[in-house]
Amino acid sequence: MKFSSKTLENAVEALATLPSVGRKSALRLALHLIKDSTSKSVKIASALVDLENNINYCQICFNISDANTCEICKEPQRNKELVCVVESVRDVMAIEETTQFNGLYHVLGGVISPMDGVGPGDLTIESLEERAKTGEIKELIMAISPTIEGDTTIYYLSKQMEKYDIEISTIARGVSFGGELEYADELTLGRSIVARVPYSSEH
Amino acid sequence: MKFSSKTLENAVEALATLPSVGRKSALRLALHLIKDSTSKSVKIASALVDLENNINYCQICFNISDANTCEICKEPQRNKELVCVVESVRDVMAIEETTQFNGLYHVLGGVISPMDGVGPGDLTIESLEERAKTGEIKELIMAISPTIEGDTTIYYLSKQMEKYDIEISTIARGVSFGGELEYADELTLGRSIVARVPYSSEH
Numbered sequence: 420m421k422f423s424s425k426t427l428e429n430a431v432e433a434l435a436t437l438p439s440v441g442r443k444s445a446l447r448l449a450l451h452l453i454k455d456s457t458s459k460s461v462k463i464a465s466a467l468v469d470l471e472n473n474i475n476y477c478q479i480c481f482n483i484s485d486a487n488t489c490e491i492c493k494e495p496q497r498n499k500e501l502v503c504v505v506e507s508v509r510d511v512m513a514i515e516e517t518t519q520f521n522g523l524y525h526v527l528g529g530v531i532s533p534m535d536g537v538g539p540g541d542l543t544i545e546s547l548e549e550r551a552k553t554g555e556i557k558e559l560i561m562a563i564s565p566t567i568e569g570d571t572t573i574y575y576l577s578k579q580m581e582k583y584d585i586e587i588s589t590i591a592r593g594v595s596f597g598g599e600l601e602y603a604d605e606l607t608l609g610r611s612i613v614a615r616v617p618y619s620s621e622h
Numbered sequence: 623m624k625f626s627s628k629t630l631e632n633a634v635e636a637l638a639t640l641p642s643v644g645r646k647s648a649l650r651l652a653l654h655l656i657k658d659s660t661s662k663s664v665k666i667a668s669a670l671v672d673l674e675n676n677i678n679y680c681q682i683c684f685n686i687s688d689a690n691t692c693e694i695c696k697e698p699q700r701n702k703e704l705v706c707v708v709e710s711v712r713d714v715m716a717i718e719e720t721t722q723f724n725g726l727y728h729v730l731g732g733v734i735s736p737m738d739g740v741g742p743g744d745l746t747i748e749s750l751e752e753r754a755k756t757g758e759i760k761e762l763i764m765a766i767s768p769t770i771e772g773d774t775t776i777y778y779l780s781k782q783m784e785k786y787d788i789e790i791s792t793i794a795r796g797v798s799f800g801g802e803l804e805y806a807d808e809l810t811l812g813r814s815i816v817a818r819v820p821y822s823s824e825h
Contacts, residue, residue, distance in 0.1 A: 420715060420719070421715065421718055421719065422715070423680075423685050423686050423687050423692050423693060423694065423711070423714070423715075424677065424678070424686045424687050424688045424692075425688055426672050426673060426676045426677055426678075426688060427673070427677065427686050429669045429672060430669040430670060430672065430673040432669075433665055433666040433669035433670075434666060434669070436662055436665075436666070437651055437654065437655075437666070438650070438651065438654050439647075444642075446712065446715075447641070447712075448640055448641070449673060450710065450711060450712060451640065451641050452640075452670065452673055452674075453673060453677050453686065458674055459639055460670040460671070460673050460674045461670070461671060461674050462636055462639075463636040463637060463639070463640070463667075463670055464666075464667035464668070464670040464671045464674075465667070466632045466633040466635075466636035466637070467633060467636075467655065467663040467664070467666055467667040467670075468663070468664060468667045469629050469632060469633065470629060470630070470633040470652060470655055470656060470663050471655075471661055471663045471664050471667075473629045474627065474629055474630065474656050475627070475629075477626075482626050483626050483627045483630050483656065484626050484627050485627045485628055485629060489626050490626060491626065507653070508626070508653060509649065509650075509653060511626070512623065512624065512625070512626075512649075515624055516623070516624065
């Protein structure tokens with residue numbers, strides 16, 4: 420791509436560093452911003468600078484938060500005996516969206532993945548142990564992706580938590596509600612047969 | 623979407639104002655930027671502020687340019703008798719990429735579209751007339767999308783240019799090179815039969 424302006428080229432190069440934004444999309448975004456008359460680019464720029472400087476993590480659960488303790492950890496009605504362990508902030512938001520969970524969270528910041536150089540020390544596992552030591556937690560729900568890395572992480576955590584009197588559970592896996600069997604992937608379908616549950620007419 | 627942080631929410635809202643970036647994608651971008659340790663967001667922010675403040679248009683052809691006259695208009699080897707009329711800067715880049723054109727450009731900044739409230743006065747048509755008046759231009763090549771608005775614009779321009787001794791041409795339309803007939807859309811295929819050209823073994 421040959422640019423007629425260095426300013427434009429810099430903007431395209433910068434935008435193209437975003438994930439799943441190629442140089443063609445970056446150019447489209449940059450030209451859109453140039454055409455825009457509401458100083459959209461300045462607004463986005465200031466939000467991004469803010470993101471760099473002011474983002475903070477909850478010191479208890481490592482959710483993104485403006486204060487040192489996040490809104491969820493602060494809420495008095497929440498069940499503090501139930502902690503849902505997730506990989507990322509996005510998972511917290513997804514679970515909160517369901518309004519089916521009233522416990523607290525613990526954001527690991529990833530999963531153990533030796534291939535990517537991520538060991539247990541890179542995650543917030545030590546802080547989770549600190550939380551476990553207080554004796555307040557009765558159950559840890561592992562809401563972690565069912566990948567090799569995810570399963571490794573769950574196994575590691577379950578071993579680490581053995582010395583505390585904490586029940587470990589994982590979220591249910593199976594064919595989606597409303598999903599058709601023929602479209603379910605083989606692994607999910609296979610496992611959902613192996614892990615079948617007794618029929619109850621109450622549900 | 624419920625956010626645990628106002629800073630994060632602002633960034634997502636700002637990014638979601640970009641075209642074809644929804645709130646889910648915006649969240650993914652924001653979380654990527656938060657995780658990034660190379661202050662990518664500050665770099666993007668400064669490029670965007672630059673884009674807002676320092677972008678300039680060539681006073682001759684309205685291509686985006688850092689100087690008052692763009693590199694293309696400045697180049698002495700270019701054929702100044704041939705001017706390619708395009709809708710946007712992106713078209714200039716696309717044509718330059720082909721290296722098949724050695725003339726100058728004129729960027730209209732859009733097409734005449736009464737439905738969108740774009741009249742001839744909103745485009746750079748007056749400046750094109752100024753260029754025509756100098757008598758330097760011998761041919762105007764209309765490289766404008768073959769839509770109703772594009773055709774209207776070409777018609778309007780051809781009427782405006784009647785009083786000058788300038789040849790008007792449009793770029794060739796037809797089935798793409800390497801394209802298979804069965805995949806060409808009906809309009810293109812139909813028109814390419816009507817506008818067939820004599821066979822020449824020299825090409």
